[in-house]
Amino acid sequence: MNIKFQLEQAAGVVCKVMYPIPISSFSGRGTEIAVCTLSSIALLKKISNDDIMDKLLIIGRLFSENKGIDQLIHYCTTSHTMKYLILCGKDTNGHYPGDALINLMQFGLDDHHKIIGTRAPYPFIRCHPNLVNKFRQQIKLVDMRGCHNLNKIIETVNSLN
Template sequence: MNSIENAIGELCKIILPIPEESYLGNPHSSIAICTLSSMNLLKKISNSELLNHISIAGRLLSENKGIDSIIKYLNQNKKVKTLIVCGKEVWGHKAGHSLIKLHENGINEHGRIIHSISPDPFLTSTKSEINYFQNEINLVNIINETNLETIKKYVN
């Protein structure tokens, strides 16, 4: 990132503070949920019995640092084998799209997610970490689904 992008990023943190939110559930579960930008959905999950049936629920707002965080989490928590991607896509960033493309295609030699349409889809995750994500994680793509009852069906 260049200095202008860094300055804009820092300004956004002040003007639009978005907390780093994730909720831990059952440590024995093999399922994680990513609600993309749907913070209300994330709150509903955190306050429902569904949290007892999943390992973690969190959001994803960026096509780079956010995806890197998910990759690191999954590599450190080998019990998780399924990632359900739901909720509304992040306008402009298309973080969900990039996560799906990463699972399908990986990264190129520059760390760019292959076939991503996001503006800055460059990761710092290693090829090994990404290979684990691609080969060991079942990705369930229900982007735009915000109905808690429908999402529960994918967990069961």
């Protein structure tokens, strides 16, 4: 493990202590559609307070290109009804989990479990490759990165329903 990686891991722990983010997800009443707001906490709160939650299975955030994506894969593949994941909001600078997720869906993993083609600095997935393949086959990713417009997100949800 290199020094840069160890320093970044330590910085991540410090950030969690200094800037805790208590909200990570909200459950909805839908069955097929999930929304990921990446690092956009205000967007997460705005959507969670809207009637669109009746059509969403879950809405959550994603800050990291490794552990976060591992957790996302596990959640999505244990849901037997989920079909769509809408990716919106602002990608986390430095980690770029949105970029990593898009590239995972498009190109998969190399032999070292690294996401192919991403700009994320540590895109190593711990999930078993079979689980990653199941995720890639089961879920249709809707790329709306950069979108913070609630009406456009609602329109997309309604078009998928």
